Amino acid sequence: MYSYAKTSPPVSPPSSPVPSTIVYTERPSSPNPRQQARLTASSKRYKYLRRIWKFKQMDFEFAFWQMLYLFYSPQKVYRNFQYRKQTKDQWARDDPAFLVLLSFWLCASSIGFSIVIGLSFLNFWKFLIWVIFVDCIGVGLLIATCFWFIANKYLKASSSQGPEVEWGYAFDVHLNAFFPLLMILHVLQLVFLHPIINKEYFIGTLLGNTMWLFAIGYYIYITFLGYSALPFLKKTQVLLYPMTGVAIFYLLTLILNWNLSKGLCNFYHYRVYSP
Known part of the structure:
Protein backbone atom coordinates (compact mmCIF):
# COMPACT_ATOMS: atom_id res chain seq x y z
CA MET A 1 0.00 0.00 0.00
CA TYR A 2 1.24 3.39 -0.92
CA SER A 3 0.32 6.42 1.09
CA TYR A 4 0.13 9.83 -0.48
CA ALA A 5 1.05 12.91 1.55
CA LYS A 6 -0.85 16.03 0.86
CA THR A 7 1.47 18.89 0.06
CA SER A 8 0.57 22.50 0.13
CA PRO A 9 1.50 24.75 -2.79
CA PRO A 10 4.78 26.69 -2.44
CA VAL A 11 4.49 30.06 -0.88
CA SER A 12 5.97 32.84 -3.01
CA PRO A 13 8.13 35.37 -1.22
CA PRO A 14 6.67 38.79 -0.67
CA SER A 15 7.10 40.93 -3.69
CA SER A 16 9.44 43.84 -3.41
CA PRO A 17 8.23 47.27 -4.35
CA VAL A 18 8.80 48.07 -8.04
CA PRO A 19 10.92 51.18 -8.53
CA SER A 20 9.32 53.98 -10.40
CA THR A 21 12.25 54.28 -12.84
CA ILE A 22 14.12 51.33 -14.25
CA VAL A 23 17.58 52.00 -15.72
CA TYR A 24 19.00 49.41 -18.10
CA THR A 25 22.75 49.28 -18.49
CA GLU A 26 24.29 47.50 -21.47
CA ARG A 27 27.74 45.99 -21.25
CA PRO A 28 30.02 46.96 -24.12
CA SER A 29 30.25 44.04 -26.50
CA SER A 30 33.68 42.77 -27.38
CA PRO A 31 34.68 43.58 -30.98
CA ASN A 32 34.44 40.89 -33.60
CA PRO A 33 37.92 39.47 -34.22
CA ARG A 34 37.50 39.86 -37.99
CA GLN A 35 36.39 43.49 -37.60
CA GLN A 36 39.21 44.13 -35.16
CA ALA A 37 41.69 42.76 -37.72
CA ARG A 38 40.39 45.19 -40.30
CA LEU A 39 40.67 48.10 -37.89
CA THR A 40 44.33 47.47 -37.06
CA ALA A 41 45.92 47.99 -40.46
CA SER A 42 48.63 50.18 -38.93
CA SER A 43 49.59 47.44 -36.48
CA LYS A 44 49.76 44.94 -39.35
CA ARG A 45 52.12 47.24 -41.24
CA TYR A 46 54.25 47.64 -38.14
CA LYS A 47 54.40 43.86 -37.68
CA TYR A 48 55.27 43.42 -41.36
CA LEU A 49 58.12 45.94 -41.23
CA ARG A 50 59.40 44.54 -37.95
CA ARG A 51 59.69 41.07 -39.50
CA ILE A 52 62.05 42.36 -42.23
CA TRP A 53 65.01 41.86 -39.85
CA LYS A 54 63.89 38.40 -38.71
CA PHE A 55 65.14 36.26 -41.58
CA LYS A 56 64.53 32.97 -39.78
CA GLN A 57 60.79 33.66 -39.72
CA MET A 58 60.56 34.28 -43.47
CA ASP A 59 59.52 31.70 -46.03
CA PHE A 60 62.09 32.41 -48.77
CA GLU A 61 61.32 29.16 -50.57
CA PHE A 62 57.69 30.16 -51.06
CA ALA A 63 58.69 33.71 -52.10
CA PHE A 64 61.08 32.28 -54.69
CA TRP A 65 58.28 30.03 -55.93
CA GLN A 66 56.10 33.12 -56.41
CA MET A 67 58.84 34.85 -58.41
CA LEU A 68 59.09 31.88 -60.76
CA TYR A 69 55.33 31.64 -61.22
CA LEU A 70 55.12 35.34 -62.07
CA PHE A 71 56.74 34.46 -65.40
CA TYR A 72 54.72 31.47 -66.57
CA SER A 73 51.62 31.28 -64.36
CA PRO A 74 50.94 34.53 -62.46
CA GLN A 75 47.32 33.48 -61.81
CA LYS A 76 48.60 30.95 -59.25
CA VAL A 77 50.34 33.74 -57.34
CA TYR A 78 47.11 35.66 -56.92
CA ARG A 79 45.28 32.46 -56.03
CA ASN A 80 47.54 32.32 -53.00
CA PHE A 81 46.42 35.86 -52.11
CA GLN A 82 42.85 34.56 -52.09
CA TYR A 83 43.84 31.76 -49.71
CA ARG A 84 45.47 34.32 -47.40
CA LYS A 85 42.24 36.31 -47.33
CA GLN A 86 40.32 33.19 -46.27
CA THR A 87 42.79 32.16 -43.56
CA LYS A 88 44.17 35.47 -42.24
CA ASP A 89 41.48 37.93 -43.34
CA GLN A 90 43.85 40.12 -45.31
CA TRP A 91 44.83 40.34 -48.96
CA ALA A 92 48.28 41.86 -48.50
CA ARG A 93 51.36 39.78 -47.72
CA ASP A 94 52.22 39.28 -44.07
CA ASP A 95 55.66 37.82 -44.87
CA PRO A 96 58.33 40.28 -46.16
CA ALA A 97 60.37 37.47 -47.79
CA PHE A 98 59.30 38.55 -51.29
CA LEU A 99 60.45 42.14 -50.65
CA VAL A 100 63.80 40.94 -49.26
CA LEU A 101 64.42 38.71 -52.30
CA LEU A 102 63.43 41.57 -54.61
CA SER A 103 65.98 43.79 -52.86
CA PHE A 104 68.62 41.14 -53.50
CA TRP A 105 67.79 41.07 -57.21
CA LEU A 106 67.87 44.87 -57.30
CA CYS A 107 71.38 44.86 -55.85
CA ALA A 108 72.61 42.07 -58.13
CA SER A 109 71.16 43.65 -61.29
CA SER A 110 72.53 47.06 -60.30
CA ILE A 111 76.01 45.57 -59.98
CA GLY A 112 75.73 44.07 -63.46
CA PHE A 113 74.32 47.26 -64.94
CA SER A 114 77.06 49.36 -63.33
CA ILE A 115 79.74 47.09 -64.82
CA VAL A 116 78.21 47.21 -68.30
CA ILE A 117 77.80 50.99 -68.42
CA GLY A 118 81.15 51.58 -66.69
CA LEU A 119 80.31 53.18 -63.34
CA SER A 120 82.89 53.65 -60.61
CA PHE A 121 82.52 52.13 -57.16
CA LEU A 122 81.20 55.32 -55.58
CA ASN A 123 78.84 55.99 -58.48
CA PHE A 124 77.57 52.44 -58.19
CA TRP A 125 76.30 53.16 -54.67
CA LYS A 126 74.62 56.31 -55.89
CA PHE A 127 73.07 54.36 -58.74
CA LEU A 128 71.91 51.61 -56.34
CA ILE A 129 70.21 54.13 -54.04
CA TRP A 130 68.40 55.62 -57.02
CA VAL A 131 67.22 52.24 -58.28
CA ILE A 132 65.95 51.02 -54.90
CA PHE A 133 64.48 54.15 -53.34
CA VAL A 134 63.33 56.00 -56.47
CA ASP A 135 62.73 53.54 -59.30
CA CYS A 136 61.27 50.74 -57.17
CA ILE A 137 59.96 52.13 -53.88
CA GLY A 138 59.28 55.79 -54.77
CA VAL A 139 57.59 55.12 -58.10
CA GLY A 140 55.90 52.07 -56.55
CA LEU A 141 54.36 54.14 -53.76
CA LEU A 142 52.98 56.57 -56.32
CA ILE A 143 51.61 53.88 -58.64
CA ALA A 144 50.16 51.79 -55.80
CA THR A 145 48.42 54.84 -54.32
CA CYS A 146 46.94 55.78 -57.71
CA PHE A 147 45.61 52.27 -58.37
CA TRP A 148 44.37 51.99 -54.77
CA PHE A 149 42.39 55.21 -55.18
CA ILE A 150 41.03 54.31 -58.63
CA ALA A 151 39.99 50.82 -57.53
CA ASN A 152 38.16 52.01 -54.41
CA LYS A 153 36.62 55.01 -56.15
CA TYR A 154 35.54 53.67 -59.53
CA LEU A 155 35.90 49.87 -59.69
CA LYS A 156 34.00 48.72 -56.60
CA ALA A 157 30.75 46.88 -57.25
CA SER A 158 29.18 48.77 -54.33
CA SER A 159 30.59 52.27 -53.84
CA SER A 160 28.94 52.98 -50.49
CA GLN A 161 29.58 49.78 -48.55
CA GLY A 162 31.42 46.50 -48.73
CA PRO A 163 35.12 45.62 -48.61
CA GLU A 164 37.81 47.94 -49.93
CA VAL A 165 41.15 47.39 -51.60
CA GLU A 166 43.92 47.35 -49.03
CA TRP A 167 46.76 49.75 -49.77
CA GLY A 168 49.24 47.04 -48.81
CA TYR A 169 47.71 44.76 -51.43
CA ALA A 170 48.03 47.50 -54.06
CA PHE A 171 51.73 47.80 -53.22
CA ASP A 172 52.12 44.00 -53.41
CA VAL A 173 50.58 44.08 -56.89
CA HIS A 174 53.19 46.65 -57.89
CA LEU A 175 56.01 44.49 -56.52
CA ASN A 176 54.67 41.47 -58.39
CA ALA A 177 54.55 43.43 -61.64
CA PHE A 178 57.89 45.15 -61.07
CA PHE A 179 59.90 41.94 -60.68
CA PRO A 180 59.48 40.66 -64.29
CA LEU A 181 60.10 44.19 -65.57
CA LEU A 182 63.33 44.32 -63.58
CA MET A 183 64.50 40.95 -64.87
CA ILE A 184 63.80 41.88 -68.50
CA LEU A 185 65.30 45.38 -68.52
CA HIS A 186 68.09 45.06 -65.92
CA VAL A 187 69.17 41.43 -66.37
CA LEU A 188 68.21 39.98 -69.75
CA GLN A 189 68.88 43.22 -71.61
CA LEU A 190 72.43 43.42 -70.26
CA VAL A 191 73.44 40.42 -72.40
CA PHE A 192 72.56 42.30 -75.60
CA LEU A 193 73.30 45.87 -74.49
CA HIS A 194 76.85 46.36 -75.82
CA PRO A 195 76.92 43.79 -78.67
CA ILE A 196 73.63 44.83 -80.34
CA ILE A 197 71.37 47.34 -78.60
CA ASN A 198 73.79 50.26 -78.19
CA LYS A 199 75.03 50.02 -81.76
CA GLU A 200 74.00 52.53 -84.40
CA TYR A 201 71.79 50.05 -86.24
CA PHE A 202 68.06 49.63 -86.52
CA ILE A 203 68.30 46.07 -85.21
CA GLY A 204 69.57 47.47 -81.91
CA THR A 205 66.58 49.81 -81.64
CA LEU A 206 64.22 47.01 -82.60
CA LEU A 207 65.60 44.57 -80.01
CA GLY A 208 65.86 47.08 -77.17
CA ASN A 209 62.45 48.65 -77.73
CA THR A 210 60.83 45.23 -78.08
CA MET A 211 62.17 44.32 -74.64
CA TRP A 212 60.66 47.54 -73.32
CA LEU A 213 57.34 46.60 -74.95
CA PHE A 214 57.31 43.18 -73.30
CA ALA A 215 58.41 44.55 -69.92
CA ILE A 216 55.80 47.33 -69.73
CA TYR A 221 49.00 42.48 -67.44
CA ILE A 222 50.12 41.36 -63.97
CA THR A 223 48.59 44.51 -62.49
CA PHE A 224 45.31 43.64 -64.21
CA LEU A 225 45.45 40.10 -62.81
CA GLY A 226 46.03 41.46 -59.32
CA TYR A 227 42.91 43.62 -59.27
CA SER A 228 40.73 41.19 -61.22
CA ALA A 229 41.43 38.62 -58.47
CA LEU A 230 39.42 40.75 -56.03
CA PRO A 231 35.80 39.53 -56.18
CA PHE A 232 34.29 42.87 -55.13
CA LEU A 233 35.75 44.83 -58.08
CA LYS A 234 34.05 45.20 -61.45
CA LYS A 235 35.17 46.22 -64.95
CA PHE A 249 54.27 54.46 -78.66
CA TYR A 250 56.36 51.39 -79.54
CA LEU A 251 55.60 51.80 -83.25
CA LEU A 252 56.46 55.51 -83.11
CA THR A 253 59.85 54.76 -81.54
CA LEU A 254 60.63 52.33 -84.34
CA ILE A 255 59.58 54.82 -87.01
CA LEU A 256 61.74 57.54 -85.43
CA ASN A 257 64.57 55.06 -84.69
CA TRP A 258 64.48 56.15 -81.06
CA ASN A 259 66.50 53.67 -79.00
CA LEU A 260 64.89 53.60 -75.55
CA SER A 261 67.61 51.44 -73.99
CA LYS A 262 70.36 53.78 -75.12
CA GLY A 263 68.36 56.69 -73.75
CA LEU A 264 68.04 54.84 -70.43
CA CYS A 265 71.81 54.36 -70.22
CA ASN A 266 72.39 58.04 -70.97
CA PHE A 267 69.85 58.97 -68.30
CA TYR A 268 71.58 56.76 -65.74
CA HIS A 269 74.92 58.39 -66.54
CA TYR A 270 73.38 61.87 -66.23
CA ARG A 271 71.71 61.36 -62.88
CA VAL A 272 74.71 59.56 -61.38
CA TYR A 273 77.36 62.04 -62.48
CA SER A 274 75.22 65.16 -62.03
CA PRO A 275 75.83 67.00 -58.72
Missing part, protein backbone atom coordinates in the same frame (compact mmCIF):
# COMPACT_ATOMS: atom_id res chain seq x y z
CA GLY A 217 53.10 45.16 -71.27
CA TYR A 218 53.75 42.41 -68.75
CA TYR A 219 53.68 44.96 -65.93
CA ILE A 220 50.22 46.08 -67.05
CA THR A 236 38.83 45.59 -64.13
CA GLN A 237 39.48 45.10 -67.85
CA VAL A 238 39.85 48.89 -68.11
CA LEU A 239 43.30 48.39 -66.55
CA LEU A 240 44.36 46.77 -69.84
CA TYR A 241 43.50 49.86 -71.90
CA PRO A 242 46.99 51.42 -71.54
CA MET A 243 48.29 48.51 -73.64
CA THR A 244 46.96 50.29 -76.72
CA GLY A 245 48.92 53.44 -75.95
CA VAL A 246 52.06 51.41 -75.24
CA ALA A 247 51.77 49.61 -78.60
CA ILE A 248 51.30 52.92 -80.47
Whole structure:
Protein backbone atom coordinates (compact mmCIF):
# COMPACT_ATOMS: atom_id res chain seq x y z
CA MET A 1 0.00 0.00 0.00
CA TYR A 2 1.24 3.39 -0.92
CA SER A 3 0.32 6.42 1.09
CA TYR A 4 0.13 9.83 -0.48
CA ALA A 5 1.05 12.91 1.55
CA LYS A 6 -0.85 16.03 0.86
CA THR A 7 1.47 18.89 0.06
CA SER A 8 0.57 22.50 0.13
CA PRO A 9 1.50 24.75 -2.79
CA PRO A 10 4.78 26.69 -2.44
CA VAL A 11 4.49 30.06 -0.88
CA SER A 12 5.97 32.84 -3.01
CA PRO A 13 8.13 35.37 -1.22
CA PRO A 14 6.67 38.79 -0.67
CA SER A 15 7.10 40.93 -3.69
CA SER A 16 9.44 43.84 -3.41
CA PRO A 17 8.23 47.27 -4.35
CA VAL A 18 8.80 48.07 -8.04
CA PRO A 19 10.92 51.18 -8.53
CA SER A 20 9.32 53.98 -10.40
CA THR A 21 12.25 54.28 -12.84
CA ILE A 22 14.12 51.33 -14.25
CA VAL A 23 17.58 52.00 -15.72
CA TYR A 24 19.00 49.41 -18.10
CA THR A 25 22.75 49.28 -18.49
CA GLU A 26 24.29 47.50 -21.47
CA ARG A 27 27.74 45.99 -21.25
CA PRO A 28 30.02 46.96 -24.12
CA SER A 29 30.25 44.04 -26.50
CA SER A 30 33.68 42.77 -27.38
CA PRO A 31 34.68 43.58 -30.98
CA ASN A 32 34.44 40.89 -33.60
CA PRO A 33 37.92 39.47 -34.22
CA ARG A 34 37.50 39.86 -37.99
CA GLN A 35 36.39 43.49 -37.60
CA GLN A 36 39.21 44.13 -35.16
CA ALA A 37 41.69 42.76 -37.72
CA ARG A 38 40.39 45.19 -40.30
CA LEU A 39 40.67 48.10 -37.89
CA THR A 40 44.33 47.47 -37.06
CA ALA A 41 45.92 47.99 -40.46
CA SER A 42 48.63 50.18 -38.93
CA SER A 43 49.59 47.44 -36.48
CA LYS A 44 49.76 44.94 -39.35
CA ARG A 45 52.12 47.24 -41.24
CA TYR A 46 54.25 47.64 -38.14
CA LYS A 47 54.40 43.86 -37.68
CA TYR A 48 55.27 43.42 -41.36
CA LEU A 49 58.12 45.94 -41.23
CA ARG A 50 59.40 44.54 -37.95
CA ARG A 51 59.69 41.07 -39.50
CA ILE A 52 62.05 42.36 -42.23
CA TRP A 53 65.01 41.86 -39.85
CA LYS A 54 63.89 38.40 -38.71
CA PHE A 55 65.14 36.26 -41.58
CA LYS A 56 64.53 32.97 -39.78
CA GLN A 57 60.79 33.66 -39.72
CA MET A 58 60.56 34.28 -43.47
CA ASP A 59 59.52 31.70 -46.03
CA PHE A 60 62.09 32.41 -48.77
CA GLU A 61 61.32 29.16 -50.57
CA PHE A 62 57.69 30.16 -51.06
CA ALA A 63 58.69 33.71 -52.10
CA PHE A 64 61.08 32.28 -54.69
CA TRP A 65 58.28 30.03 -55.93
CA GLN A 66 56.10 33.12 -56.41
CA MET A 67 58.84 34.85 -58.41
CA LEU A 68 59.09 31.88 -60.76
CA TYR A 69 55.33 31.64 -61.22
CA LEU A 70 55.12 35.34 -62.07
CA PHE A 71 56.74 34.46 -65.40
CA TYR A 72 54.72 31.47 -66.57
CA SER A 73 51.62 31.28 -64.36
CA PRO A 74 50.94 34.53 -62.46
CA GLN A 75 47.32 33.48 -61.81
CA LYS A 76 48.60 30.95 -59.25
CA VAL A 77 50.34 33.74 -57.34
CA TYR A 78 47.11 35.66 -56.92
CA ARG A 79 45.28 32.46 -56.03
CA ASN A 80 47.54 32.32 -53.00
CA PHE A 81 46.42 35.86 -52.11
CA GLN A 82 42.85 34.56 -52.09
CA TYR A 83 43.84 31.76 -49.71
CA ARG A 84 45.47 34.32 -47.40
CA LYS A 85 42.24 36.31 -47.33
CA GLN A 86 40.32 33.19 -46.27
CA THR A 87 42.79 32.16 -43.56
CA LYS A 88 44.17 35.47 -42.24
CA ASP A 89 41.48 37.93 -43.34
CA GLN A 90 43.85 40.12 -45.31
CA TRP A 91 44.83 40.34 -48.96
CA ALA A 92 48.28 41.86 -48.50
CA ARG A 93 51.36 39.78 -47.72
CA ASP A 94 52.22 39.28 -44.07
CA ASP A 95 55.66 37.82 -44.87
CA PRO A 96 58.33 40.28 -46.16
CA ALA A 97 60.37 37.47 -47.79
CA PHE A 98 59.30 38.55 -51.29
CA LEU A 99 60.45 42.14 -50.65
CA VAL A 100 63.80 40.94 -49.26
CA LEU A 101 64.42 38.71 -52.30
CA LEU A 102 63.43 41.57 -54.61
CA SER A 103 65.98 43.79 -52.86
CA PHE A 104 68.62 41.14 -53.50
CA TRP A 105 67.79 41.07 -57.21
CA LEU A 106 67.87 44.87 -57.30
CA CYS A 107 71.38 44.86 -55.85
CA ALA A 108 72.61 42.07 -58.13
CA SER A 109 71.16 43.65 -61.29
CA SER A 110 72.53 47.06 -60.30
CA ILE A 111 76.01 45.57 -59.98
CA GLY A 112 75.73 44.07 -63.46
CA PHE A 113 74.32 47.26 -64.94
CA SER A 114 77.06 49.36 -63.33
CA ILE A 115 79.74 47.09 -64.82
CA VAL A 116 78.21 47.21 -68.30
CA ILE A 117 77.80 50.99 -68.42
CA GLY A 118 81.15 51.58 -66.69
CA LEU A 119 80.31 53.18 -63.34
CA SER A 120 82.89 53.65 -60.61
CA PHE A 121 82.52 52.13 -57.16
CA LEU A 122 81.20 55.32 -55.58
CA ASN A 123 78.84 55.99 -58.48
CA PHE A 124 77.57 52.44 -58.19
CA TRP A 125 76.30 53.16 -54.67
CA LYS A 126 74.62 56.31 -55.89
CA PHE A 127 73.07 54.36 -58.74
CA LEU A 128 71.91 51.61 -56.34
CA ILE A 129 70.21 54.13 -54.04
CA TRP A 130 68.40 55.62 -57.02
CA VAL A 131 67.22 52.24 -58.28
CA ILE A 132 65.95 51.02 -54.90
CA PHE A 133 64.48 54.15 -53.34
CA VAL A 134 63.33 56.00 -56.47
CA ASP A 135 62.73 53.54 -59.30
CA CYS A 136 61.27 50.74 -57.17
CA ILE A 137 59.96 52.13 -53.88
CA GLY A 138 59.28 55.79 -54.77
CA VAL A 139 57.59 55.12 -58.10
CA GLY A 140 55.90 52.07 -56.55
CA LEU A 141 54.36 54.14 -53.76
CA LEU A 142 52.98 56.57 -56.32
CA ILE A 143 51.61 53.88 -58.64
CA ALA A 144 50.16 51.79 -55.80
CA THR A 145 48.42 54.84 -54.32
CA CYS A 146 46.94 55.78 -57.71
CA PHE A 147 45.61 52.27 -58.37
CA TRP A 148 44.37 51.99 -54.77
CA PHE A 149 42.39 55.21 -55.18
CA ILE A 150 41.03 54.31 -58.63
CA ALA A 151 39.99 50.82 -57.53
CA ASN A 152 38.16 52.01 -54.41
CA LYS A 153 36.62 55.01 -56.15
CA TYR A 154 35.54 53.67 -59.53
CA LEU A 155 35.90 49.87 -59.69
CA LYS A 156 34.00 48.72 -56.60
CA ALA A 157 30.75 46.88 -57.25
CA SER A 158 29.18 48.77 -54.33
CA SER A 159 30.59 52.27 -53.84
CA SER A 160 28.94 52.98 -50.49
CA GLN A 161 29.58 49.78 -48.55
CA GLY A 162 31.42 46.50 -48.73
CA PRO A 163 35.12 45.62 -48.61
CA GLU A 164 37.81 47.94 -49.93
CA VAL A 165 41.15 47.39 -51.60
CA GLU A 166 43.92 47.35 -49.03
CA TRP A 167 46.76 49.75 -49.77
CA GLY A 168 49.24 47.04 -48.81
CA TYR A 169 47.71 44.76 -51.43
CA ALA A 170 48.03 47.50 -54.06
CA PHE A 171 51.73 47.80 -53.22
CA ASP A 172 52.12 44.00 -53.41
CA VAL A 173 50.58 44.08 -56.89
CA HIS A 174 53.19 46.65 -57.89
CA LEU A 175 56.01 44.49 -56.52
CA ASN A 176 54.67 41.47 -58.39
CA ALA A 177 54.55 43.43 -61.64
CA PHE A 178 57.89 45.15 -61.07
CA PHE A 179 59.90 41.94 -60.68
CA PRO A 180 59.48 40.66 -64.29
CA LEU A 181 60.10 44.19 -65.57
CA LEU A 182 63.33 44.32 -63.58
CA MET A 183 64.50 40.95 -64.87
CA ILE A 184 63.80 41.88 -68.50
CA LEU A 185 65.30 45.38 -68.52
CA HIS A 186 68.09 45.06 -65.92
CA VAL A 187 69.17 41.43 -66.37
CA LEU A 188 68.21 39.98 -69.75
CA GLN A 189 68.88 43.22 -71.61
CA LEU A 190 72.43 43.42 -70.26
CA VAL A 191 73.44 40.42 -72.40
CA PHE A 192 72.56 42.30 -75.60
CA LEU A 193 73.30 45.87 -74.49
CA HIS A 194 76.85 46.36 -75.82
CA PRO A 195 76.92 43.79 -78.67
CA ILE A 196 73.63 44.83 -80.34
CA ILE A 197 71.37 47.34 -78.60
CA ASN A 198 73.79 50.26 -78.19
CA LYS A 199 75.03 50.02 -81.76
CA GLU A 200 74.00 52.53 -84.40
CA TYR A 201 71.79 50.05 -86.24
CA PHE A 202 68.06 49.63 -86.52
CA ILE A 203 68.30 46.07 -85.21
CA GLY A 204 69.57 47.47 -81.91
CA THR A 205 66.58 49.81 -81.64
CA LEU A 206 64.22 47.01 -82.60
CA LEU A 207 65.60 44.57 -80.01
CA GLY A 208 65.86 47.08 -77.17
CA ASN A 209 62.45 48.65 -77.73
CA THR A 210 60.83 45.23 -78.08
CA MET A 211 62.17 44.32 -74.64
CA TRP A 212 60.66 47.54 -73.32
CA LEU A 213 57.34 46.60 -74.95
CA PHE A 214 57.31 43.18 -73.30
CA ALA A 215 58.41 44.55 -69.92
CA ILE A 216 55.80 47.33 -69.73
CA GLY A 217 53.10 45.16 -71.27
CA TYR A 218 53.75 42.41 -68.75
CA TYR A 219 53.68 44.96 -65.93
CA ILE A 220 50.22 46.08 -67.05
CA TYR A 221 49.00 42.48 -67.44
CA ILE A 222 50.12 41.36 -63.97
CA THR A 223 48.59 44.51 -62.49
CA PHE A 224 45.31 43.64 -64.21
CA LEU A 225 45.45 40.10 -62.81
CA GLY A 226 46.03 41.46 -59.32
CA TYR A 227 42.91 43.62 -59.27
CA SER A 228 40.73 41.19 -61.22
CA ALA A 229 41.43 38.62 -58.47
CA LEU A 230 39.42 40.75 -56.03
CA PRO A 231 35.80 39.53 -56.18
CA PHE A 232 34.29 42.87 -55.13
CA LEU A 233 35.75 44.83 -58.08
CA LYS A 234 34.05 45.20 -61.45
CA LYS A 235 35.17 46.22 -64.95
CA THR A 236 38.83 45.59 -64.13
CA GLN A 237 39.48 45.10 -67.85
CA VAL A 238 39.85 48.89 -68.11
CA LEU A 239 43.30 48.39 -66.55
CA LEU A 240 44.36 46.77 -69.84
CA TYR A 241 43.50 49.86 -71.90
CA PRO A 242 46.99 51.42 -71.54
CA MET A 243 48.29 48.51 -73.64
CA THR A 244 46.96 50.29 -76.72
CA GLY A 245 48.92 53.44 -75.95
CA VAL A 246 52.06 51.41 -75.24
CA ALA A 247 51.77 49.61 -78.60
CA ILE A 248 51.30 52.92 -80.47
CA PHE A 249 54.27 54.46 -78.66
CA TYR A 250 56.36 51.39 -79.54
CA LEU A 251 55.60 51.80 -83.25
CA LEU A 252 56.46 55.51 -83.11
CA THR A 253 59.85 54.76 -81.54
CA LEU A 254 60.63 52.33 -84.34
CA ILE A 255 59.58 54.82 -87.01
CA LEU A 256 61.74 57.54 -85.43
CA ASN A 257 64.57 55.06 -84.69
CA TRP A 258 64.48 56.15 -81.06
CA ASN A 259 66.50 53.67 -79.00
CA LEU A 260 64.89 53.60 -75.55
CA SER A 261 67.61 51.44 -73.99
CA LYS A 262 70.36 53.78 -75.12
CA GLY A 263 68.36 56.69 -73.75
CA LEU A 264 68.04 54.84 -70.43
CA CYS A 265 71.81 54.36 -70.22
CA ASN A 266 72.39 58.04 -70.97
CA PHE A 267 69.85 58.97 -68.30
CA TYR A 268 71.58 56.76 -65.74
CA HIS A 269 74.92 58.39 -66.54
CA TYR A 270 73.38 61.87 -66.23
CA ARG A 271 71.71 61.36 -62.88
CA VAL A 272 74.71 59.56 -61.38
CA TYR A 273 77.36 62.04 -62.48
CA SER A 274 75.22 65.16 -62.03
CA PRO A 275 75.83 67.00 -58.72
